[in-house]
Amino acid sequence: MRKHFLISSLLVLVLGLILSGCAGNETNTKKEKIDTKEVQQMSAYIGTDACITCHSETGQGFAMTSHAGIFKSLDQYNTDFKQMVNVWDGATKENPATKAINLEDTYGVMMDSYVVGNIDGFSQELYRVASLEKSEQGYELVAASLKDYNSDGIQDWSAKAYSCAECHSPGLVAQGLGIKNLEPGISCETCHGPGSIHAQTKRKEAISINQNACITCHTLGQPSETEDGSSLIAENHYGTRNWFASDHYTSGYVNCLSCHTSHEVNKEGSMLKGDNFTENCASCHKDENFDIEEIMWKNPTDLHDHVTRDHSFGAIPYEKIGDNPETKEVEITDPKIIKKLKSLIK
Numbered sequence: 001m002r003k004h005f006l007i008s009s010l011l012v013l014v015l016g017l018i019l020s021g022c023a024g025n026e027t028n029t030k031k032e033k034i035d036t037k038e039v040q041q042m043s044a045y046i047g048t049d050a051c052i053t054c055h056s057e058t059g060q061g062f063a064m065t066s067h068a069g070i071f072k073s074l075d076q077y078n079t080d081f082k083q084m085v086n087v088w089d090g091a092t093k094e095n096p097a098t099k100a101i102n103l104e105d106t107y108g109v110m111m112d113s114y115v116v117g118n119i120d121g122f123s124q125e126l127y128r129v130a131s132l133e134k135s136e137q138g139y140e141l142v143a144a145s146l147k148d149y150n151s152d153g154i155q156d157w158s159a160k161a162y163s164c165a166e167c168h169s170p171g172l173v174a175q176g177l178g179i180k181n182l183e184p185g186i187s188c189e190t191c192h193g194p195g196s197i198h199a200q201t202k203r204k205e206a207i208s209i210n211q212n213a214c215i216t217c218h219t220l221g222q223p224s225e226t227e228d229g230s231s232l233i234a235e236n237h238y239g240t241r242n243w244f245a246s247d248h249y250t251s252g253y254v255n256c257l258s259c260h261t262s263h264e265v266n267k268e269g270s271m272l273k274g275d276n277f278t279e280n281c282a283s284c285h286k287d288e289n290f291d292i293e294e295i296m297w298k299n300p301t302d303l304h305d306h307v308t309r310d311h312s313f314g315a316i317p318y319e320k321i322g323d324n325p326e327t328k329e330v331e332i333t334d335p336k337i338i339k340k341l342k343s344l345i346k
């Protein structure tokens with residue numbers, strides 16, 4: 001996964017020298033134009049520690065966000081990972097492979113819960129090797145799941161295929177130069193792209209700022225159709241349910257970063273502009289008074305407890321969707337709302 005190409009590294013160095021040469025040359029009034037995409041393709045990852053040597057304030061803000069703590073290294077836990085366990089490949093149905101591994105060799109822990117690693121010889125790239133469970137003493141190590149693989153009457157440790165990386169530990173699946181410098185979780189270069197040439201040249205065009213960076217993980221929240229087409233099921237997990245249906249989105253004037261920060265937290269520790277909900281809305285809606293529980297309702301039927309507030313800002317009120325909490329996670333059965341939603345999905 002983590003390949004290193006010597007030739008391309010040299011290219012990066014040469015290009016970096018040329019660009020820094022241009023930037024420093026006073027007689028050269030016109031700076032060499034930089035195509036951000038092209039330069040980033042030649043850039044290597046340098047890691048958060050390198051970025052914050054120049055951007056220390058941003059680094060401090062970022063460290064407070066839940067993004068920064070999403071995937072932690074083993075040494076941040078008071079748990080003894082030095083343990084040999086015999087794990088079975090839970091991603092394979094027939095004749096699963098088995099291997100003795102030291103849990104100390106895993107990559108780290110997602111959301112204080114999933115211990116993630118790679119197991120040589122197993123069928124997938126990444127595995128949830130074990131779980132952490134909070135106890136009074138701290139965190140305890142337990143199996144990701146148990147199953148009697150060799151029919152000897154004893155429950156064996158199962159390593160389950162890990163599919164959450166793209167959003168919860170993007171550094172583990174990213175590819176490119178200098179990949180060994182990239183942290184496994186969310187880091188500066190997750191959103192800004194590799195920054196070696198930017199760091200060498202200090203040229204702002206060498207690093208990307210993408211206002212759409214948020215929705216690669218926090219998807220627009222479009223519901224999917226049930227098999228018989230009679231109702232819709234709302235996506236429960238990614239945080240921005242029904243955002244695509246809001247006047248904010250359709251007006252084209254408001255995006256995630258109108259209300260949220262990219263690397264700062266407010267007094268309540270959340271990535272919201274303003275100290276709270278009321279202050280946030282008042283920055284644009286001076287004379288209106290909104291009730292957060294009504295206009296940003298919480299999902300009452302979330303199977304996985306990934307509680308997210310509705311982001312349609314009144315366009316899809318909970319009472320109107322026809323949800324039956326007994327049958328499904330948020331399901332939309334009201335024909336009028338279905339028609340409205342379908343007309344809005346692009």
Ligand code: HEC
Binds near residue numbers: 051188195198199
């Ligand atoms: C050697 C110091 C240095 C390092 C290291 C550095 N930067 Fe910068 N960065 C700067 C300077 C100086 C600017 C302002 C450039 C300007 O305004 O022309 C800047 C600007 C930026 C911008 C704003 C770009 C824009 O379009 O306005 C971003 C984003 C950024 N840096 C991200 C990063 C990231 C991510 C890293 C690590 C991969 C990093 N920087 C490492 C010095 C540095």
Ligand code: HEC
Binds near residue numbers: 048058186
């Ligand atoms: C979750 C995505 C994300 C991560 C992680 C992230 N940034 Fe940013 N950053 C942005 C976005 C989006 C902007 C555009 C500014 C805005 O509108 O808030 C930005 C803006 C910047 C700027 C321009 C000045 C400013 O603050 O507006 C700098 C410098 C910067 N980031 C550096 C960093 C560094 C250093 C890190 C790591 C410590 C980092 N960023 C991590 C998304 C991110």
Ligand code: HEC
Binds near residue numbers: 190191213270
């Ligand atoms: C690589 C995937 C990824 C990207 C890109 C990303 N996020 Fe997140 N974000 C997450 C995940 C996963 C969580 C859940 C973290 C948790 O609960 O500990 C989260 C949590 C949040 C939260 C809730 C927690 C809090 O601190 O308030 C907000 C708000 C948020 N993100 C906003 C943003 C914004 C704004 C951007 C774009 C600048 C962005 N995210 C980009 C994955 C991402």
Ligand code: HEC
Binds near residue numbers: 167218240
């Ligand atoms: C497409 C991106 C994406 C994928 C894939 C993904 N998640 Fe998430 N996850 C998110 C985002 C974004 C949030 C933040 C939502 C919020 O705070 O509203 C989140 C939140 C969570 C939370 C709740 C955090 C909290 O504080 O309430 C848990 C638990 C979680 N994810 C587990 C998982 C697991 C387990 C997997 C893999 C089976 C997974 N996620 C796959 C994007 C993703």
Ligand code: HEC
Binds near residue numbers: 214240259270276280
């Ligand atoms: C009009 C303002 C506004 C816009 C635009 C907005 N949000 Fe939010 N968002 C909020 C408020 C208010 C909360 C309530 C949580 C809080 O108090 O921190 C919130 C909460 C969240 C949360 C935390 C989990 C939850 O549901 O409570 C995530 C994640 C999130 N927003 C992501 C996004 C993303 C991604 C976008 C862009 C697609 C976005 N938001 C656009 C105002 C906004």
Ligand code: HEC
Binds near residue numbers: 248258259277284314
């Ligand atoms: C960056 C400015 C901005 C912020 C912050 C903001 N809004 Fe809006 N809001 C707008 C714009 C622009 C529209 C669209 C107006 C139009 O298209 O007529 C809008 C429309 C709305 C609407 C639908 C029409 C109406 O006025 O009743 C609601 C409801 C709404 N916003 C609620 C909120 C809530 C709740 C918050 C705080 C979480 C918030 N807004 C924060 C700019 C903002």
